[in-house]
Amino acid sequence: MKIIKTIGLFAIVFITMASIKNNELASGYDIGDIATDFSLKNVDGEMVSLSNYKDAKGFLIIFTCNTCPYAVAYEDRIILLDKKYKEMGVPVIAINPNNPDVKPGDSFDKMKIRAKEKRFTFPYLLDEGQKIYPQYGASKTPHIYLLEKTKKGNIVKYIGAIDDNYQDESKVEDKYVENAVDAMLAGEEIEVTKTRAIGCSIKV
Amino acid sequence: MRQLVVLIFLVALFLTSCISKNTKEVPLGESMNTKVAKDISVDFPIYDFSGLEPLLNKKDDKTYIVNFWATWCKPCIEEVPDFEKTYAEQKDNNVEMFLVSLDMPSMWEKRLVPFVKEKNLKGEVVILDDPKMNEWIPKIDANWEGGIPATLIYNKEKRIFYSHGFTYEELNAELDKFLNK
Numbered sequence: 365m366k367i368i369k370t371i372g373l374f375a376i377v378f379i380t381m382a383s384i385k386n387n388e389l390a391s392g393y394d395i396g397d398i399a400t401d402f403s404l405k406n407v408d409g410e411m412v413s414l415s416n417y418k419d420a421k422g423f424l425i426i427f428t429c430n431t432c433p434y435a436v437a438y439e440d441r442i443i444l445l446d447k448k449y450k451e452m453g454v455p456v457i458a459i460n461p462n463n464p465d466v467k468p469g470d471s472f473d474k475m476k477i478r479a480k481e482k483r484f485t486f487p488y489l490l491d492e493g494q495k496i497y498p499q500y501g502a503s504k505t506p507h508i509y510l511l512e513k514t515k516k517g518n519i520v521k522y523i524g525a526i527d528d529n530y531q532d533e534s535k536v537e538d539k540y541v542e543n544a545v546d547a548m549l550a551g552e553e554i555e556v557t558k559t560r561a562i563g564c565s566i567k568v
Numbered sequence: 569m570r571q572l573v574v575l576i577f578l579v580a581l582f583l584t585s586c587i588s589k590n591t592k593e594v595p596l597g598e599s600m601n602t603k604v605a606k607d608i609s610v611d612f613p614i615y616d617f618s619g620l621e622p623l624l625n626k627k628d629d630k631t632y633i634v635n636f637w638a639t640w641c642k643p644c645i646e647e648v649p650d651f652e653k654t655y656a657e658q659k660d661n662n663v664e665m666f667l668v669s670l671d672m673p674s675m676w677e678k679r680l681v682p683f684v685k686e687k688n689l690k691g692e693v694v695i696l697d698d699p700k701m702n703e704w705i706p707k708i709d710a711n712w713e714g715g716i717p718a719t720l721i722y723n724k725e726k727r728i729f730y731s732h733g734f735t736y737e738e739l740n741a742e743l744d745k746f747l748n749k
Contacts, residue, residue: 433640525701529699530699531699540702560701560712561714563714565716
């Protein structure tokens with residue numbers, strides 16, 4: 365009898381574990397969800413939260429890093445996005461989701477160096493303890509979330525890639541992020557709300 | 569009480585098994601230039617997605633392992649030796665393997681060719697060079713977000729896509745599902 369009980373217990377534990385694991389995999393935001401705010405350290409030493417931006421209409425949250433070739437390929441375009449949309453009330457907030465212990469090239473000190481070299485015009489935050497990226501459901505770098513600030517909170521409007529050609533900016537046909545921000549600011553429906561791209565899996 | 573001990577043990581076991589799957593990573597020193605001309609001579613076939621597609625849909629009696637990787641992806645190159653080992657062992661069981669490189673053109677000569685040579689890879693290396701990722705990624709698997717490593721195993725009866733890395737044991741366990749009916 366005791367054995368049966370123990371076996372039953374085993375089964376329950378495993379099933380529970382399996383379902384927790386699956387839920388974790390499926391977690392992360394979908395379009396229309398309210399995104400969490402955070403307080404993360406910027407390369408200038410200051411803490412940054414979305415609530416600091418009183419006049420913002422939205423945010424481009426970009427999970428990126430120093431070391432992924434795709435992220436590097438998009439750096440200049442991220443700077444241009446910030447320059448263009450910050451003035452319109454939608455600043456870029458870059459977050460490095462990688463664990464610096466397993467990816468030394470993405471340490472806080474290396475982030476400072478990269479931000480300086482490239483003259484980032486936007487905050488570049490470290491997701492210390494890797495608490496934020498799983499809530500968003502970011503799986504790779506670069507991975508972009510467009511948020512619209514509303515009275516209810518910051519609503520997810522777009523998830524995915526910056527555009528449709530990482531290799532050659534001059535051959536880009538669809539500027540997914542720009543189209544999404546433009547539509548959001550104009551109060552129109554965003555046509556493409558989710559896109560996919562090859563990227564570097566986030567290092568845990 | 570005893571059950572509680574068993575429970576705690578199981579939870580601990582589960583947690584450690586999760587942690588051990590996390591791949592260690594060392595930095596990729598080199599930054600890159602993606603705007604290199606494509607008239608580079610490499611011995612591997614260079615496909616866009618329509619060129620690659622037939623390799624993902626063969627209807628013969630073989631089982632195909634299709635691994636998506638790149639030399640800049642540390643977890644990918646860590647699992648390549650395991651894939652090679654499995655391939656060497658299972659080749660006679662009607663198994664074929666494609667190693668689909670997602671390296672950028674600027675890396676083909678500098679990194680991809682030397683890597684394949686150094687490791688003496690036996691799987692068939694092909695290059696997928698198609699920037700229209702949002703179009704082809706969902707055609708490979710509807711749920712794939714685009715992170716690598718990723719692997720497709722298929723034969724004419726069965727097809728499973730895995731958007732994660734494999735250990736040698738895990739790969740063999742999955743491959744067995746295709747070989748032992």
